[in-house]
Amino acid sequence: MTQQIKSIADYHKAYQDSVTDPESFWAKQAESFTWKQKWDRVLEWNFEEPRVKWFEGGKLNITENCIDRHLADKADQVAILWEPNDPNQPNRSLTYQQLHDEVCKTANALKAHGVEKGDRVCFYMPMVPELAIGVLACARIGAVHSVVFAGFSASALADRIKDAACKMVICSDYNSRGPKFIPVKKVVDDALAMGCDSVETVLVHRNSNEPLDWNPAIDRWWHEEVDHQAAVCPAATMDAEDMLFILYTSGSTGKPKGVVHTCGGYMVFAEYSFRNVFQYETGDIYWCTADIGWITGHSYIVYGPLLAGATTLMFEGVPTYPDASRFWQVCQKHGVAQFYTAPTAIRALMAFGDQFVDSFDLDTLKVIGSVGEPINLEAWNWYNEKVGRKRVPIIDTWWQTETGGMMITPLPGITDTKPTYASYPLPGVQLELVDNEGRVIEGNDVEGLLCITFPWPSMLRTTYGDHERCRQTYFSTFPGKYFTGDGARRDEEGRYRIIGRVDDVINVSGHRMGTAEVENAINQHENVVESAVVGYPHDIKGQGIYAYVITQHPVADQDAFIREIKAVVTQVIGPIAKPDVIQVVSGLPKTRSGKIMRRILRKVASGDSSNLGDTSTLLNPEIVDELLKGAKP
Ligand code: PRX
Secondary structure, three states: OOOOOOOHHHHHHHHHHHHHOHHHHHHHHHOOOOOOEOOOEEEEEEOOOOEEEEEEOOEEOHHHHHOHHHHHHHOOOEEEEEEOOOOOOOOEEEEHHHHHHHHHHHHHHHHHOOOOOOOEEEEEOOOOHHHHHHHHHHHHHOOEEEEOOOOOOHHHHHHHHHHHOOOEEEEEOOEEEOOEEEOHHHHHHHHHOOOOOOOOEEEEEOOOOOOOOOOOOOEEEHHHHHOOOOOOOOOOOEEOOOEEEEEEEOOOOOOOEEEEEEHHHHHHHHHHHHHHHHOOOOOOEEEEOOOOOOHHHHHHHHHHHHHOOOEEEEEOOOOOOOOOOHHHHHHHHHOEEEEEEOHHHHHHHHHHOOHHHHOOOOOOOOEEEEEOOOOOHHHHHHHHHHHOOOOOOEEEEEOOHHHOOOOEOOOOOOOOOOOOOOEOEOOOOOEEEEOOOOOEOOOOOEEEEEEEOOOOOOOOOEEOOOHHHHHHHHHOOOOOOEEEEEEEEEOOOOOEEEEEEOOOEEEEOOEEEEHHHHHHHHOOOOOEEEEEEEEEEEOOOEEEEEEEEEEOOOOOOHHHHHHHHHHHHHHHOOHHHOOOEEEEEOOOOEOOOOOEOHHHHHHHHOOOOOOOOOOOOOOOOOHHHHHHHHOOO
């Protein structure tokens, strides 16, 4: 077990130790795991290339730490508890022993299909236990998983399959999500038709009895390939710095990039952060409502909880099905102790009214968490009063796909909480605020750009296939530091509050999106000459997507045009990227050098026409009036 922080004195000491002697600090945490061979060196790093290696020379397999080492005393404890979309369907559960057996069988099936150490395997699956099993099966044999959120379109999926040259795709036939029935494999078929030549096998998990188009050359049923396999599979010996997974995420430029995480450091930090931030105790039922298609699901549905020997609840459905009490009904039914969700869900449920939460018994809750976007005061208060009943601490956890694990968060019952503040850095996390020129902002009660100045074990190592892009994106803005892309405030007592992205990334319902990506999609409509996308404040989603569009020909039917634009974006990226507002304009405000003045676009989109700043230097100042007149509420 890694160190347990139980008091504020423990926290201060751990933080201090992690800064004065990071190598000893993390070596001590790492010693509690099963290593096939101990590391030679705890840390080697520079942020110039960047080059970061934790526990180099160490050999391990993360699944031995997630599963095998718990078999001695937890073989019959539930590892994964599954709650289906339809509350009238039975739960499924897998004990640690059963999880072991299923992971081994699946790993053997992967091997039988030629998947080898280092090969990439893409997952496009709903939230069924087989997704977690499949991911662990990859890790068992040293294959690299790349999970793609099953709400992405065929074209977005194809981009990701091609970028990582995946050998296998694992999917479901269909998916029930809320009231919807979604043809999942059809999306994979469409993606493969876009030329994913590397794919040799599509392994299909049966989730329904509906008929399915079948390509006998590459399609294989999960149950036919997996069920007869042996329930024993030796765990591949991995170097600490071997790749564990790739997860695609959006940035301000270009296509989504594949963030690469490696085995050793990720393992240590996922367990350490899970155990301390949730204050998990044996027997607790822990529930994170995220999807495994995002980093939160990787670190805090699968790896963190299983490494800690916890019972992790996995939910197939949505918060509003069959009605807006579903979360609380599930908490009551299973006696959930730690509950972790996103502000967008809190805001949506808040809007349905208190009657959906008030009647439920939530006495088992010990910790309630928030992640993915800034939580506004109203949502924080509602969460605190209605869900936490003013008794349960809220942990507002700030982190990113790139950080692999939580970076800034209160420790429940140990550090204080302050509404809308993610509060204090975890041990090992060294933060700095800088101004636009990179000058360090010292002291408290200040605001600046959030940087991390020292490596932490679960940080990204590269962006798949393009190390220079990793350097450029994260390490070049402020040389010698990792730049998060977020702005933050540090209060009088040193707590951090995340203000939001300062780059061209927007956060819509906790989904991270590059404005350039959405623009590229919109531009594929044949009547679009140019577009510009910005975020604007949205009551439920946090940020909504506002698109300004210049057309080649006048638009006769506005409603039809808007529908078409939404359809194009849905096709290119997925429904999560559909603009909320589309304004047809004759031009965009540009500087003399041709750069779009996004500041003005953001102001107009947020309905704020004050302080537009100096517009006289624009190439086309007259356009501002047109934008304001046509602005949509
Ligand atoms: O802007 C921050 C916001 O989400 C971004 C990271 O998104 P992603 O890589 O998709 O990971 C989300 C889940 C870890 C950050 O740059 N963000 C995340 N958590 C918070 C947050 N903003 C404010 N408060 C948070 N607790």
